[in-house]
Amino acid sequence: MPVSDQAFVTLATNDTYCQGALVLGQSLRNQRATRQLVVLITPQVSRLLRAILSRVFDEVVEVNLMDSADHVHLAFLKRPELGVTLTKLHCWTLTRYSKCVFLDADTLVLCNIDELFDRSEFSAAPDPGWPDCFNSGVFVFRPSLRTHRLLLQHAADHGSYDGADQGLLNSFFSSWPTADIQKHLPFVYNLSSSPAYTYSPAFRQFGSRAKVVHFLGPQKPWSYKYNPQTGSVWEEDPGTAPQHQLSFLNLWWNIYHHSVLPLYERIPDEPRQASPGHTNSLSRVEVPCANSAPCAEGPCANSAPCSEGPCANSAATAPGEPSETPTVVNETPLSSEAAPSGDTTGCPEIETPAGLTPEPNPPPLPPLAGVAEPGIASLQIIETVDLAMSVSEISISEKVRALSPEEQRRKWEEGHIDYMGKDAFARIQEKLDRFLQ
Ligand SMILES: O=c1ccn([C@@H]2O[C@H](COP(=O)(O)OP(=O)(O)O[C@H]3O[C@H](CO)[C@@H](O)[C@H](O)[C@H]3O)[C@@H](O)[C@H]2O)c(=O)[nH]1
Ligand SMILES: [Mn+2]
Structure with a gap:
């Protein structure tokens, strides 16, 4: 029976990580998850990606980006590339759910994992690199604005020893290593696919029981190219990656190919077009091409999805404005029946090396000085995702391009001012001084 007051939750701060979230969401549906699916x-x-996400997830909830790349506001963070993962902390604001399971967008669910809802906050699996710390890619939590506020306060007071959410959560839930073994999830709920940490005999013994695989580290499944004809990823150095890692990557791409890519074709035209009054998006998806070359900037002559120009989304919040105003985009999600039958049965055979009650919520605090509000640091760029497709190759690539002077002027006119960068008072003062000389 579906349970409406509990949810699986993930996070995607850009169109690239959305590709991971879509595969994760689809894998949960394939495994007949009985809880709501929520993506932050x-x-x-x-x-376009919002529209596609809403076909897989029950709720698409917009939250503000917390970005450590803003060194002025977040001086305590030292890993800017993962600083945005602090946005994860907003999952505690989902107080309409009594309990949730958070899963990173780079995880893949191989079996039904509804039993995780029998666990209590804060349950997580050990990190493969330092087992006295938990890995924050999979955890059970209880939404609470009070906990959310305490976490943000903890971030402001103590920072994060790894510059991102995992260090912060480990120091906040500091009794995890010793207090209660029930809060230690078995490793099969967060199995690192990375060969760097694999204890091979254990993998041979227990790998077939994997329930959730986590592609942690800098190389993500979407960094690889996939050959739809052979059903396998391209290996840069063939024969070097362990077989189990390839099996997981191929599984990810199989779901992407068969269940996610078709969603692009079923989206009505409207979300693909620029929408007047909604022009402050910094992201867009480029067109998947029918030929083998990745798309250039212009439109491609084929029937594949295309999102031209700026895309819609809600207005950015200026620094100092209240931040807790999630917007919900809610279309009818796809049922698990819509998934191809190949993905729907129990735990897949993984080839191993051998053989292969919500609490009352206090009013939210105003944003902390140390937490950056959306987009300010990144107003000068547009992130794009290229989906390039041919008969023998599919690839997902990320591009960042600078805003043209016209786009910059339009952003200024729309009130999206880069206070920390080129529109900083000191820069304007310089220009005025030059002009007056
Ligand atoms: O640009 C980004 C980066 C991350 N994320 C989200 O944040 C998660 C964590 O980032 P990820 O790249 O998956 O980090 P990992 O390689 O898994 O690294 C480890 O370290 C991170 C920072 O502490 C933790 O968030 C992870 O759970 C932990 O496994 C992702 O899965 C996404 O859900 C985004 O949405 N956009
Ligand atoms: Mn991860």
Whole structure:
């Protein structure tokens, strides 16, 4: 029976991580998850990806980006590339759910994992690199605005020893290593696919029981190219990656190919077009091409999805404005029946090396000085995702391009001012001084 007051939750702050979220969401549906599926997104996610996410997830909830790349506001963070993962903390604001399971967008669910809802906050699996710390890619939590506020306060007071959410959560839930073994999830709920940490005999013994695989580290499944004819990823150095890692990557791409890509074709035209009054998006999806070359900037002559120009999303919040105003985009999600039958049965055979009650919520606090509000640091760029397709190759690539002077002027006119960068008072003062000389 579906349970409406509990949810699986993930996060995607840009269109690239949305590709991971879509595969994760689809894998949960394939495994007949009985809880709601929720994805947190930030204003950077394009209108097209919002529409596609809403076909897989029950709720698409917009939250503000917390970005450590803003060194002025977040001086305590030292890993800017993962600083945006602090946005994860907003999952505690989902107080309409009594309990949730958070899963990183780079995880893949191989079996039904509804039993995780029998666990209590804060349950997580050990990190493969330092087992006295938990990995924050999969955890059970209880939404609470009070906990959310305490976490943000903790971030402001103590920072994060890894510059991102995992260090922060480990120091906040500091009794995890010793207090209660029930809060230690078995490793099969967060199995690192990375060969760097694999204890091979254990993998041979227990790998076939994997329930959730986590593609942690800098190389993500979407960094690889996939050959739809052979059903396998391209290996840069063939024969070097362990077989189990390839099996997981191929599984990810199989779901992407068969269940996610078709969603692009079923989206009505409207979200693909620029929408007047919704022009502050920093992201867009480029067109998948029918030929083998990745798309250039212009439109491609084929029937594949295309999102031209700026995409819709809600207005960015200026620094100092209240931040807790999630917007919900809610279309009818696809049922698990819509998935191809190949993905729907129980735990897949993984080839191993051998053989292969919500609490009352206090009013939210105003944003902390140390937490950056959306997009300010990134107003000068547009992130794009290229989906390039041919008969023998599919690839997802990320591009960042600078805003043209016209786009910059339009953003200024729309009130999206880069206070920390080129529109900083000191820069304007310089220009005035030059002009007056
Ligand atoms: O640009 C980004 C980066 C991350 N994320 C989200 O944040 C998660 C964590 O980032 P990820 O790239 O998956 O980090 P990992 O390689 O898994 O690295 C580890 O370190 C991170 C920072 O502490 C933790 O968030 C992870 O759970 C932990 O496994 C992702 O899955 C996404 O859900 C985005 O939406 N956009
Ligand atoms: Mn991850």
